[in-house]
Amino acid sequence: MTRLYDIEVAAIDGRKQKLEDYAGKVLLIVNVASKCGFTPQYAGLEKLYRKYADRGLVVLGFPCNQFGGQEPGTEEEISKFCSLRYDVTFPMFSKVDVNGDETHPLFALLKQQAPGLLGTQAVKWNFTKFLVDRQGRARKRFAPSDTPESIEPEVEAALA
Incomplete structure (x- = not known):
C-alpha cells in the first residue's frame, strides 16, 4: 500500500513536492473551490492554521472542479482569489480530481x-x-457542512 508521505503533489505554482515534507505534522487536507456555497470556510481554515501551526497543524488545500464546475479558474486565478479574498497562507496545490x-x-x-x-x-x-495524524494516517473524514470551527476540538485532540 502507498504511504501518504510517498505521494507526490504539485504546489499551486506547479512545483513538485512529496508529502514527506509534512512528516510528523497533523494535516487537515481539504478539497476546495472558489465558487461553492462552502467557500467562506476558507476563513475558518485559515484561522485554524494560524492558531495551531506552531503546534504542528498544516492545512492543505486542493482545488477541485468536479462538483458543479465550482473551481473553473487557473491555478494563478485560484491563488490570487484565496490570497486577496481570504488572506490564505496555508499551502495550496494544483487542481485534482x-x-x-x-x-x-x-x-x-x-x-x-x-x-x-x-x-x-x-x-x-x-x-x-x-x-491526518502525525504518522500520516487519515483518522477522520468531515463532511462539507462540518465547519472548521466545529471540528476544532478534534484538531486539538490530534495535536495533543
Whole structure:
C-alpha cells in the first residue's frame, strides 16, 4: 500500500513536492473551490492554521472542479482569489480530481483510510476534510457542512 508521505503533489505554482515534507505534522487536507456555497470556510481554515501551526497543524488545500464546475479558474486565478479574498497562507496545490478514473493518489488513499458515511468511498462535495495524524494516517473524514470551527476540538485532540 502507498504511504501518504510517498505521494507526490504539485504546489499551486506547479512545483513538485512529496508529502514527506509534512512528516510528523497533523494535516487537515481539504478539497476546495472558489465558487461553492462552502467557500467562506476558507476563513475558518485559515484561522485554524494560524492558531495551531506552531503546534504542528498544516492545512492543505486542493482545488477541485468536479462538483458543479465550482473551481473553473487557473491555478494563478485560484491563488490570487484565496490570497486577496481570504488572506490564505496555508499551502495550496494544483487542481485534482477526488473521484473517478483520474482520482489523485492522495485522495484515493484518504478515501480508503477514512471512508464516509456507511463506508462510502466517494467524496460527496467540495470542502470535505480529512484529518491526518502525525504518522500520516487519515483518522477522520468531515463532511462539507462540518465547519472548521466545529471540528476544532478534534484538531486539538490530534495535536495533543
